[in-house]
Amino acid sequence: MHDVETRELRYFVAIAEELHFGRAADRLGIAQPPLSRAIRQLEHRLGVQLLDRDRRGVALTEPGRVLLHEARLALDAVSAAVRRTRQAAAERRPLVLVTKAGASHELLQRLLDAVGSAPDPVPVEVLLCEVGEQAGLLRDGTADVAVMHRPYDDLAGFDTEDLVVEGQVAILPAAHPLAARAELTLAEVQHVPDLPIARWPRLDGSYPDGPGPEVRTQSKLAQLVALGRTLLVIPASSRAWQWPEHVAVPVVDAPEVTTVLAWRPGNRSPALASFVRTVTESVRIPG
Amino acid sequence: MHDVETRELRYFVAIAEELHFGRAADRLGIAQPPLSRAIRQLEHRLGVQLLDRDRRGVALTEPGRVLLHEARLALDAVSAAVRRTRQAAAERRPLVLVTKAGASHELLQRLLDAVGSAPDPVPVEVLLCEVGEQAGLLRDGTADVAVMHRPYDDLAGFDTEDLVVEGQVAILPAAHPLAARAELTLAEVQHVPDLPIARWPRLDGSYPDGPGPEVRTQSKLAQLVALGRTLLVIPASSRAWQWPEHVAVPVVDAPEVTTVLAWRPGNRSPALASFVRTVTESVRIPG
DNA sequence: CCTCGTGATACTCCACGGGTATCAGCGCGC
């Protein structure tokens, strides 16, 4: 009875995401039969049924959903081990900061200025990503520190430092009647019949049910708003939405959003420590 | 160029801990040559030298130390994936609480009483371990929640809830002159010539340099104190040291120790949530 | 000098991961 190998976890993640043996095998660059065998073998080894094989596709069981989540964490940890080992062998490299494209733009600007003009400037490389990708990039060692937003982002398992708190605004097509309002409430915004709220993928890649369009990238969503097909509620400082066709209206009762600095706990790099210190001292707006 | 497999990480951890190919291979249940090859292959794949091979044994390079730490985290994450998947398939099982044997005994008693007499009692299984093992047991999914002590224990990556704060006492052999004192200071305690402070293994398994004896378990340390070979400074509530040959003297300027409840973030089990709520409400002494 | 103990090398072998071909159940269309 061997142990579980990362290969098996990769296989399982692939099929759990695709829910289709053929496509998953394709993505993995192997044939379908070995994949079938590997998954059966994994199920047998765990003593747990992970998939409900139905004619017409595959569905995850409840333990399967658990394994999907845990396997992602485990694979990220393996990637992190490889990355951090290579980084330890390399010369002094810049600190990698990751943030959602377009979010907290001014804060980011101030933050980089502060770090660049500190007595001992830390070289910083900025990596922009899509919504929800930051946690994975931090976990797998691609990035050292992230600018994230509570309660939107998944902060589980990270050390964080709060930076600023802000309200949220609704982004509407300029042509829409609600765009003329000085302020709105969540109730008004949540059920506009002709502007259903867009649906983002969950952590497991599936979409919640609902009338709105499915989106995965900010640029596509921005275009949908400009086209008058949807609206959204986001922190006031987001700058990815300043098209001429967009109007921002404050939503008075939306939950406040906290911009936070997040990093992998246990990271004792002096560059990171210095970065966090500089940023919190110069950027934070005391509560 | 294949990916890194957990087998390779297990091999590396074994040799990094043993620093000896023969013993490591033995522990892994394989012969020595395959282990040599596997490690070479891993080094080649990472493009990093992990070990300094000297005639007369092996030493870790700096990247090797990084990989040892990261590989342990990754292997724990893989174990956790397996455990949690199996648990998800099993019937309602008790919550596993882990704590250092002998630490915070009264608090543990109150805590279990409170949970047992709550309106919806959560079945709790208590697991006792040695110093420093809690983090690993939480990370690899063996335990769901731990009673730990800041700043002693490694809380990196866990969600925590503070329970109580307390001072520390020095545990001395009853026969020693210092045992008669009503209180002591850290400076007095730290350099008692005939009672060098015992050395605990670091996270990587190695021991710091110094004159004191190397210890790994509490029971052995307790005996060493009773024999008049060492002393130690611990939280006042620890109860593993109440031998007749022991005397506890408060150390007035020792840093305070906070007893905390810790658990893996992102655990959405209702049993855990209810447990944490009950415990914090009934046990916590407000600061 | 020989011996012992280290890790590396040279081979042999076979288990297992992967490939191709094919099967088996179900939905669906003509």
Place this chain on the structure above:
DNA sequence: GCGCGCTGATACCCGTGGAGTATCACGAGG
């Protein structure tokens, strides 16, 4: 109704590579 197409499962073969045994190369110590 019957065939076709799509699913995942099965059967079988093959080659890679992981693991074993035997041995080497090198240094330390007596």
